[in-house]
Every structure is written in C-alpha cells, then in structure tokens.
Amino acid sequence: xxxxxxxxxxxxxxxxxxxxxxxxxxxxxxxxxxxxxxxxxxxxxxxxxxxxxxxxxxxxxxxxxxxxxxxxxxxxxxxxxxxxxxxxxxxxxxxxxxxxxxxxxxxxxxxxxxxxxxxxxxxxxxxxxxxxxxxxxxxxxxxxxxxxxxxxxxxxxxxxxxxxxxxxxxxxxxxxxxxxxxxxxxxxxxxxxxxx
Numbered sequence: 001x002x003x004x005x006x007x008x009x010x011x012x013x014x015x016x017x018x019x020x021x022x023x024x025x026x027x028x029x030x031x032x033x034x035x036x037x038x039x040x041x042x043x044x045x046x047x048x049x050x051x052x053x054x055x056x057x058x059x060x061x062x063x064x065x066x067x068x069x070x071x072x073x074x075x076x077x078x079x080x081x082x083x084x085x086x087x088x089x090x091x092x093x094x095x096x097x098x099x100x101x102x103x104x105x106x107x108x109x110x111x112x113x114x115x116x117x118x119x120x121x122x123x124x125x126x127x128x129x130x131x132x133x134x135x136x137x138x139x140x141x142x143x144x145x146x147x148x149x150x151x152x153x154x155x156x157x158x159x160x161x162x163x164x165x166x167x168x169x170x171x172x173x174x175x176x177x178x179x180x181x182x183x184x185x186x187x188x189x190x191x192x193x194x195x196x
Contacts, residue, residue, distance in 0.1 A: 013044050016148050016172045016193075021045045023193035024110060024146055024170045028052055035109035035136050036061050036068070038083075038091030038129075041146040042112055043067075058104055060097060060132070062090040076104070083126070093128045101135045109140035115154035116147055118182055121163055123156035130158045142168065149174035164188050 013021075021044035028034060028049060033056040036042045046064035049055065049071040056074040059065070062082065068075050078101070080094035111133060114124045122145070124130055137143045145166045152175050164186040173192045183190045 013040060013047075014148075016174075017041055017044045018048070019193035020146050020148065020170055020172055021048045023191050024144065025049055025052070027108060027142075027144065027170075027191075028055070030054055032056070032108060033058070033106045035059065035106045035140060036064055037109075037111040037132070037136075039085055039089055039112040040087055041148065042110055043089060045110055045146065056106075058101075058106060060091045060093065062092060076100075083128075093126075093132070097128075098131055098135050101139060104139055106136075106140050108142045108144060109136045110144050110146055111136070112146045113160070114151065114156040116145075116152050116163060116179075117155050118163065118179070120155040120159060122160040122165060124158050124160070125156045127158045130160050133160050137165075144168045144170060147171045147175075149176075152176060152179055 017040055020041055024045050025048045030053040036046055036057060036059040038061050042061050043064050046067040052071040055072040057068050057072045058076045060078050065075060065077060078092050078097040080092040080097040083091050083093045085091060113122050116122060143166055147169055149172050168189045170191045173194055180190060
C-alpha cells in the first residue's frame with residue numbers, strides 16, 4: 001500500500017519541529033494572509049493550520065499544499081523551477097517566483113533557514129533563498145523565522161544579514177542562553193516552544 005507523500009513526510013517530523021510549528025500556528029489568525037516558505041518546519045506549520053479559517057496562503061512549499069487546502073480559502077503556489085531541499089521536500093524557486101511576489105502583500109511570513117550565528121547572522125546554502133527572504137520581507141507586515149536549536153552556532157554559504165534583521169523567531173527550548181541574551185539585548189522577540 002502506498003502512503004501519500006504528505007503523510008509520510010508528516011510522520012518523519014520530529015517532536016521539536018512539531019512543537020515549533022504549534023507555537024508558530026498560534027501567531028496565525030483566521031482570515032490572515034500568510035507566506036509559508038520551504039523546508040520541514042514550514043511544512044510542519046502548514047500541517048498544523050487545519051483549525052484556522054479563511055486563510056489566504058502564498059507558498060513555495062509544494063509538499064505543504066495538501067495540508068493548506070484544509071485551512072485556506074485561497075492558495076497561491078509560486079511557480080518556477082522545482083527544487084529539492086536535500087531532505088526530500090520540494091519547493092518552487094527561480095526568478096519567476098520573485099517576479100510573482102511583486103504584486104502580493106501578506107500579514108505574516110514564515111521562513112526556515114539553514115544556519116544562525118551571532119557573527120555571521122542568517123545564512124542559507126541556496127542563493128535563491130536569500131533572494132526570496134529579501135523579497136518576502138519587503139511584502140510582509142510580520143516576518144518570522146522558524147528555527148530548530150541545532151541550526152544555532154552554524155554558518156552556511158550565503159548571508160542574508162544580522163540576526164536582528166528579523167523581528168521574531170520561533171524556536172525550541174534548547175537554544176543556547178547566549179542567543180537568548182543576544183535576542184533580548186537586540187530587541188528581537190523570541191518564542192520558545194516547549195517539548196510536547
């Protein structure tokens with residue numbers, strides 16, 4: 001018996017990813033317009049929005065679409081080249097994605113990135129993700145980074161900017177105290193999810 005790809009992906013989510021997704025879903029209100037980026041954390045968020053109503057969702061996260069159909073009255077999948085993030089999650093990318101964003105505005109935007117470091121800032125392994133971060137932060141009232149504790153104190157190839165470029169992070173309860181202090185002293189809001 002074949003398991004649908006989205007439920008197999010859901011089964012592979014860690015407790016940390018689910019707890020982060022549940023905390024992030026509390027930020028979403030009925031009727032919101034939101035952007036959901038690529039990767040497993042954003043997929044987990046999409047899977048936990050089913051209780052919301054009348055959402056308008058813009059996304060590059062191909063695997064998330066079946067889950068979003070439960071909560072969204074409008075889903076706009078940005079078109080472009082189909083990419084694989086290395087963990088088997090598919091997303092759309094490329095210049096046409098960025099062009100489509102120029103006519104869109106959202107209340108909230110949710111991203112995950114590859115690495116967070118106090119000195120190097122926000123970094124990713126894909127240059128397109130940097131372009132997408134830049135584009136979406138321009139069209140979102142509240143941009144949010146979803147981050148598992150294991151990506152802290154790590155550096156990827158392409159730099160977006162300092163950690164305080166984003167006003168809000170949702171993470172698990174295992175991030176180093178040095179980062180909690182850094183966020184506090186730079187007026188960055190941190191929502192720490194507790195293990196479920």
